[in-house]
Amino acid sequence: MNSLLSLLSLEPVRLLLYLVGICAFVGFNAAYLVLAERKIAGRMQRRPGPNEAGLGGWMQPFADVGKLFAKQIMIPPGVDVLLYCLAPLMVMAPPLICLVAVPFGDTLVARDLNLGLLLVFSLGSVNVMALLFAGWASRNKYSIISAARVVSQNVAYEIPMLLVVLTILMTTGTMNLNEIVRQQAGWFWHWNVFRGVWTLANPLMPVTFVIFFICMLAETNRAPFDMAEAESELVAGAFTEYGGMGFGVFFMAEYTNIVVGCSLAAVLFLGGWQSPIGVLSGPVWGPLWFLAKLYALIFTVMWVRWTFPRTQFYGLLNLSWKILIPISLFTLLLSGALLTLTHLR
Amino acid sequence: MSIKTAAQDVFGGFYSLLVGMRVTLTQFFKPIITVQYPHATLQLPARFRGHIELILDPETGLPRCTACKLCERACPSQSIVVEGAKREGAKTKSVTDYRLNFTTCSLCGSCVEACNFDALQFSKAYNVVSYDRNQFAKMDLVAQAAEKGRQMMAARPAPAAPTPAEPAPKAAQP
Numbered sequence: 001m002n003s004l005l006s007l008l009s010l011e012p013v014r015l016l017l018y019l020v021g022i023c024a025f026v027g028f029n030a031a032y033l034v035l036a037e038r039k040i041a042g043r044m045q046r047r048p049g050p051n052e053a054g055l056g057g058w059m060q061p062f063a064d065v066g067k068l069f070a071k072q073i074m075i076p077p078g079v080d081v082l083l084y085c086l087a088p089l090m091v092m093a094p095p096l097i098c099l100v101a102v103p104f105g106d107t108l109v110a111r112d113l114n115l116g117l118l119l120v121f122s123l124g125s126v127n128v129m130a131l132l133f134a135g136w137a138s139r140n141k142y143s144i145i146s147a148a149r150v151v152s153q154n155v156a157y158e159i160p161m162l163l164v165v166l167t168i169l170m171t172t173g174t175m176n177l178n179e180i181v182r183q184q185a186g187w188f189w190h191w192n193v194f195r196g197v198w199t200l201a202n203p204l205m206p207v208t209f210v211i212f213f214i215c216m217l218a219e220t221n222r223a224p225f226d227m228a229e230a231e232s233e234l235v236a237g238a239f240t241e242y243g244g245m246g247f248g249v250f251f252m253a254e255y256t257n258i259v260v261g262c263s264l265a266a267v268l269f270l271g272g273w274q275s276p277i278g279v280l281s282g283p284v285w286g287p288l289w290f291l292a293k294l295y296a297l298i299f300t301v302m303w304v305r306w307t308f309p310r311t312q313f314y315g316l317l318n319l320s321w322k323i324l325i326p327i328s329l330f331t332l333l334l335s336g337a338l339l340t341l342t343h344l345r
Numbered sequence: 346m347s348i349k350t351a352a353q354d355v356f357g358g359f360y361s362l363l364v365g366m367r368v369t370l371t372q373f374f375k376p377i378i379t380v381q382y383p384h385a386t387l388q389l390p391a392r393f394r395g396h397i398e399l400i401l402d403p404e405t406g407l408p409r410c411t412a413c414k415l416c417e418r419a420c421p422s423q424s425i426v427v428e429g430a431k432r433e434g435a436k437t438k439s440v441t442d443y444r445l446n447f448t449t450c451s452l453c454g455s456c457v458e459a460c461n462f463d464a465l466q467f468s469k470a471y472n473v474v475s476y477d478r479n480q481f482a483k484m485d486l487v488a489q490a491a492e493k494g495r496q497m498m499a500a501r502p503a504p505a506a507p508t509p510a511e512p513a514p515k516a517a518q519p
Contacts, residue, residue, distance in 0.1 A: 044369045047379040307369040308362070323355055 018110040022099050029259060030252040031061035037302050044306045071244030076139070079241065083137035088242070088249040090130035094123040095256035102263045103178040105273045105286035116177040117165065120264060124219065127257060128154040131221075131228055131238045134250070138241035146237030149227040149313060154219060156320040161215035163328035164208045167335045168192060168268050171202060177264075181272030188276035193269040202335035209269045211328050213300075216261035218320070220254060223305040225316055232310075262297035266290060270297075394452045395468040397445060399490040406494035408487065409464035410440040419459035424450045443486040448478075 035050065035057065042049025053059040075081060101116030103109040113119055128151055135147025171192065172180045184191050189198065196205030218225040229237040236242075239250050266272055270293050273286035281289070311319070380387055399408040412429020428442040457465045475481065 040373070043373045043377070046372060046375060046377050048377050048381070051381075303366060303369060303373075307365050 014110070018100065022096060022110070026096060026099070026252065026256050026259075030255040031065060033255045033258070033298065034064065034251065035060050036298075037305075040299070040302045041306045044303075065248070068245050068248040073244050073246060076241050078139045080137040080139070083133045084241075087130050087134035087137060087238075088246050088253075090133060091127060091253040092249050092256070094126040094130075095253060095260045098123050098260045099256075099263075101177055102260065103181055103267065103272055104290055105283060106178075106182075107283060108273075108287055109178055112176065112178050115175045117169070117175040117180075117268075120177075120260065121162065121165065124257075124260070125154070125158065127219070127253075130253075134242070135238035138238070140240050142234040142236075142240050143238050146228050146230070146234050146240075149230075150221065150238065153221075153225065153227050153313075153316060156317050157215045157218035157225075157324075160211055160320060160324040160328040161219065163325070163332050164212045164215065165268070167202060167205075167208050167328070167332050170332075170335055170339055171196060177267050177272070181267055181274060184271040184274050186274070187278045188271065191269065191271040191274070191276075196335070202331060202338060204331045204334060205269075207327065208331050209265070211324050211331075212265055212269065213297075214319075214324065216265060217301065217304065218316070220257040220261050220301075222254075222258065222301055224308040224311050226310060227313055227316065230310060258298060258301055259294065262301065263290070263294050265297055266293040389469045389471065393467065393469055393471070394454065395470040396447050396450065396452075396473070396484060397456060397465050397486070398468040398470075398493075399440070399443060399486050400464050400466050401490060401494050401497060403497075406498040408440050408443075408490045408494075409462050410443065411437045411462055411464070412440045413438075413461065415459045415461060416456035416465060419455040421453060421455060422446075422449045422451060425456060440487055443490075445484040445486055447481040447484050 038060075039049040039057070048057075050057040050060040053063050075084060098120045100110045101113045101119050103112075131150045132147045135143040135145075135150070138144075168180075169175065172183055174180060174183075180192075184195070188194065193205055193209045196202035202208070221228040227237075229239065231237075234240070236247075239247055242250060272293075273281075273290040275281040275285060275289050399410050401407065402409050410427070410429075412427050414427050414429075417425045417427050424446040426442070426444040427440060429438040430441045431438050452467075454467070457467065473481075
């Protein structure tokens with residue numbers, strides 16, 4: 001047993017486990033989230049969703065992936081070949097790397113990084129550049145419009161998101177994601193989203209959580225902020241010229257980004273792998289609690305998508321610049337002031 | 346915009362979002378209402394008009410049609426050709442060939458109205474397909490009716506076996 005543990009802590013073994021584990025998780029997760037999305041969309045519209053392939057449609061992801069793999073990979077004439085081929089890689093790699101720092105459980109974290117939060121946010125921004133590359137390289141007017149939209153949208157929503165994260169950072173005092181989770185031990189009112197309210201560190205913490213969630217939706221280009229894809233106006237936006245698995249990779253990256261965003265929301269606000277009822281924690285229950293929170297948030301993301309229509313682009317930018325940024329600035333100042341006051345006392 | 350209206354905008358807008366999300370969530374937990382077509386079909390309304398078909402006599406399983414050709418005459422687009430012959434021992438003629446040209450039929454229903462013997466009706470067939478044009482240009486209603494009659498007779502329970510007491514008077518007759 002001891003030798004097994006020491007083997008697990010070996011650096012190459014750990015790296016291999018991370019690579020295999022994360023790649024398997026991301027692949028299956030993306031495939032089945034697509035099915036879940038279609039099922040949830042169906043249920044919300046009072047229809048069953050895909051239900052022909054396998055019992056209740058559980059084979060549908062295999063059919064989808066098989067179809068995507070069977071398609072020819074075609075590089076359209078006139079595209080910028082290097083960027084065109086680079087974009088799917090660049091859109092897929094950052095969320096995979098982000099999952100290094102995400103704590104699935106107390107010890108179930110690929111690398112307990114001190115600056116995990118910083119890593120996630122710095123890599124999260126690469127997504128924008130990948131979509132810009134894809135749009136620019138495709139030599140397609142829809143793609144280029146989509147690329148321009150993505151950039152202005154993500155720049156606009158990065159600001160309130162970072163302000164909200166700063167607010168969290170001021171109360172936690174650490175960028176280590178696992179440490180942030182450890183601070184939220186105990187019942188659910190110890191979670192950051194509620195703790196600020198009764199310790200008076202930041203009474204507006206639920207508001208910051210909502211802002212974080214909205215920004216996360218916008219950063220991952222999900223409806224109602226899916227300006228990048230806007231299929232009714234821009235064909236498929238930046239992905240128009242991609243076919244087969246090239247397109248599939250963008251899809252997988254979108255779902256992986258959702259996973260990263262939702263796990264960040266769970267870690268920062270909802271106590272990560274901490275049990276909401278004080279008991280039932282430990283190396284087995286921890287990851288289960290984390291996954292429960294993660295998938296509840298992902299369900300909410302899908303729920304939002306199938307409830308609201310796509311916003312107009314101006315409305316989207318107005319929401320960020322006129323509402324979210326002022327409110328998040330206010331909560332930042334409020335939280336700073338309250339923390340200073342409590343420290344002075 | 347004053348601060349008050351701005352705040353009302355933000356809170357009212359956020360509240361309206363929650364209302365919308367409540368609507369979709371309640372729909373999420375309700376049963377599905379779509380009909381899964383190849384597995385289940387809707388019941389067609391009583392007045393649905395498919396191509397015409399011959400009504401069978403429930404006793405014999407044969408068409409009621411007497412080949413009087415009223416429908417042939419009533420048809421405004423000459424889509425119907427009826428031939429009949431007198432079967433041996435029968436009092437009236439019966440239909441031997443009933444050809445409907447469904448490609449020119451406008452489903453006006455004049456033939457059904459004209460029929461004096463209650464021998465024609467609209468079928469409920471709506472998914473009729475074929476690779477062969479003649480399946481519709483020369484629709485053989487007699488063959489369809491015969492097939493239906495066979496099924497009808499096959500589905501009917503066999504006549505009860507004669508009781509042992511019955512043969513006795515028959516034997517005494519001659």
